[in-house]
Amino acid sequence: MTFKFPLPMLLLFLLLNIFLCSSEVLYLPVTKDASTLQYITEVSQRTPLIPIKLLVHLGGRSLWVDCDKGFKSSTYKPGVCNSTQCTYSNPNTCGDCVLKPKLQPGCNNNSCYIWGENPLINWFDDSAEIADDVLVIGSTPGVRVTWPRFIFACFVSRNMVRLLANGVTGIAGFGRESPISIPNQLALDPRFTKKFGICLSSSTTSRGVIFIGSGPYYVYNPKKIDISNDILYTKLIANKNSFLVTQEYYIQVSSIKIAGQDIPLNKTLLSINKKDRVGGTRISTASPYTILHPSIYDAFKTAFINALPKNVALVESPMKQFGLCFSSKNIKITNVGPDVPVIDIVLHKPSAFWRIYGTNSVVQVSKDVMCLAFVKQDEEGEPSIVIGGHQLEENLLIFDLPGKKIGFSSSLKLQQTSCAQYDNI
DSSP states (O other), X not given: OOOOOOHHHHHHHHHHHHHHHTTOOEEEEEEEOTTTOOEEXXXXXXXXXXXXXXXXXXXXXXXXXXXXXXXXXXXXXXXXXXXXHHHHTOOSEEEOOOSSSSOBTTBOTTEEEEEEEETTTTEEEEEEEEEEEEEEEOBTTSBOEEEEEEEEEEEOOGGGGTTOOTTEEEEEEOOSSOTTSHHHHHTTSTTOOSEEEEEOOSOSSSXXXXXXXXXXXXXXXXXXXXXXXXXXXXXXXXXXXXXXXXTSEEEOOOEEEETTEEOOOOGGGGSBOTTTOOBSEEEOSSSSXXXXXXXXXXXXXXXXXXXXXXXXXXXXXXXXXXXXXXXXXXXXXXXXXXXXXXXXXXXXXXXXXXXXXXXXXXXXXXXXXXXXSEEEOOSSSSOSEEEOHHHHTTSEEEEETTTTEEEEOOOGGGGTOOGGGGGOO
């Protein structure tokens, strides 16, 4: 039987269907690897389907996987030069593969290639073959999506998998402008939008989550609460002329306060230098701790020491990466972690600040020793501040790509919940 709707009713039906579909949220679980502190997610890909583990990289251009050995799929389709698939992916080159003695996934003739990156070694490679294949992504309590031809990058360069955690064979890229990043591809489905939230767990035994879609973003405490309600937004800052980092997420930081006091900073470091495009503040899930420009770090460390209680003794760092450690014997524990000086990252105006409590500012490295979980930059040409994973844990960050803004919650511990409570049904 065929139903014929009057045109106005049909339009209303279509609009209602789009409205209802757009309310979906996809939940992508994220695990913190105990040995590397990397944030790992898992999807299923290929025919037959197999699970693949991927490093979560906010600035990644695409989902890419290692195709060097053992990649088998009856539905793998390389991107042919000048095809719609290739054009849509913004390739950097097109031609024949010379990387392997015979053709295979990741190395085909008349194919297009894009840049891929491994942020752990700051390595970029232009030999990623564009391809598409079946992808299944998402878990309960959200929706689970099967995408018959999800575009991804296929590498046969062994250098690309260096330093990835055991069992991880690629990267889940969430780049802001790339048409083939995970959120931008999923937004082609009318159920989703170009908006996602990251909620990283501080535990290596309980999973955090990436919410993909407009929301609401629910966790439990034990009641069901929408953690996307109380959010402080600041605008995304473009870094257009920096070819290798245009997918990254930059924000404007105007000052830093410790225990309510401004720390003395060279304010020019807080903005992106128009000449060489370095400086500014970037958010990264690939760095375990926040990295500070040497002059910012020195001022930050001094201010933190001055704000510590007088009965807290400084000790030699047992770990090379940390420049400030102290005895934890006289540090009280609160609902937001160790009772140490509060840190405020002041954003676009004095009243807009992201507060970091002890649970995110220090790390317990032994029974009686804590260290400041901020490290000094050791490479030139980087952002002045790279906000790392430890500072992001148990906070919700919302990335609103159409609105060109990022939203910050404060610690979920203030609401007596955590990122791991998203699936506590």
